[in-house]
Amino acid sequence: MGLFVVTGGSRGIGRSLVARLLQQGHQVIGSARGPAPVTSDRLHWTSLDLADPEAAQLWIGEALRPRPSPDRAHLILNAGMIEPLAPVRDLAASALDRHVRLNLTGAMAVAAGFLQASEGWGVERRILAVSSGAARRGIPHWAAYCAAKAGLDGFIRALAAETEQRGGPVRAVSLAPGVVETGMQQILRATPAPTQARFLELHASGGLADVDETAQAMLDYLMADDFGAHVLDDLREARARKD
Numbered sequence: 327m328g329l330f331v332v333t334g335g336s337r338g339i340g341r342s343l344v345a346r347l348l349q350q351g352h353q354v355i356g357s358a359r360g361p362a363p364v365t366s367d368r369l370h371w372t373s374l375d376l377a378d379p380e381a382a383q384l385w386i387g388e389a390l391r392p393r394p395s396p397d398r399a400h401l402i403l404n405a406g407m408i409e410p411l412a413p414v415r416d417l418a419a420s421a422l423d424r425h426v427r428l429n430l431t432g433a434m435a436v437a438a439g440f441l442q443a444s445e446g447w448g449v450e451r452r453i454l455a456v457s458s459g460a461a462r463r464g465i466p467h468w469a470a471y472c473a474a475k476a477g478l479d480g481f482i483r484a485l486a487a488e489t490e491q492r493g494g495p496v497r498a499v500s501l502a503p504g505v506v507e508t509g510m511q512q513i514l515r516a517t518p519a520p521t522q523a524r525f526l527e528l529h530a531s532g533g534l535a536d537v538d539e540t541a542q543a544m545l546d547y548l549m550a551d552d553f554g555a556h557v558l559d560d561l562r563e564a565r566a567r568k569d
Contacts (some may be wrong), residue, residue: 329353329396331386333376333436334405336360338508339456342541343402344369353396355389357382358405376405377428379435386436390443399447400548401440403433403455403478408510411517414469422470429474434481441496453498454548455482459560461502467519479558486557497554503544503561507534 330347334340336358347354348366355370356362362371370389376382406429410421437453444451460468461475482500489496505511511534514525528534543561547553556564 327352327396328398328400329355329394330400330402331355331389331436331440332357332402332404333382333433334358335371336363338510339503339506339537339541339544340402340404342538343404343545346538346541346545353394355386357385357389376432376436377424379427379431382432383435383439386439387443390440393447396447396449398449399440399444399451401437401451401453402544402548403436403453405429405432406456406474408468408471408513410470411467411513411519413467417469425470426474426477429471430477430481433478437481437485450495450497452548452553453482453485453496454544455479455498455500456544457482457500457502457558459502459504461500462558465521467521483557486554499547499554499557499559501544501547501559501561501564503540504535505533506537506540508537 330352332340332343332354335344335356337360340358341363344354344356344363348364348368353368357372357374357376359373359375361373362369372385372389374381374385407425410417410425433455455478457479458475460472461479465472479500482498485498489498505528511525511529514521515529543565547561547564
């Protein structure tokens with residue numbers, strides 16, 4: 327079985343990822359500010375504020391120090407936040423700083439720590455960053471989220487190019503999962519913004535993807551033989567290619 331590291335694993339897609347991986351018999355290392363979503367002797371959990379990049383990088387190094395012997399090692403960079411949702415003119419520096427540290431800098435630090443800690447394992451390593459369609463287009467009042475997710479896309483592009491150049495057994499993808507019914511959607515429905523009506527309508531019409539189905543589709547994507555063929559991808563487009 328494989329080893330999976332999941333950030334932001336206490337709620338939403340992350341919670342479902344952790345639960346499904348454990349059900350499938352894998353070893354899971356997880357972290358989030360909240361407590362572990364389930365109890366298992368195959369789950370190594372640390373409650374941690376991933377908006378502190380130094381603490382996040384220290385955590386992953388320590389969590390991987392007792393060297394495991396997996397068939398393959400996986401990192402899922404799932405931790406994230408949508409706030410602040412506001413016009414650019416109203417954005418506060420403190421809110422922007424925390425947002426970027428969680429959505430971008432922390433993810434970069436964890437990825438670097440993961441690669442360093444697993445360097446000598448001799449197994450293939452796969453990194454899946456949870457991106458968003460917001461990374462690839464502008465959305466009013468979403469400036470922080472658009473910028474941070476676009477930065478995450480850029481980081482994964484650079485990582486993929488770097489590992490290809492070195493010829494090492496590392497594959498990396500930044501994947502947008504689509505519009506999924508999570509706590510983030512509840513925030514979007516409750517916050518006055520130009521996009522609020524759209525998300526209210528999607529919810530009312532049943533247009534949001536199921537979180538558990540999405541999590542399983544993401545795991546299927548991560549485990550596929552052709553993982554890494556599309557460095558920037560969208561889960562809906564990936565499904566369409568296979569139909």
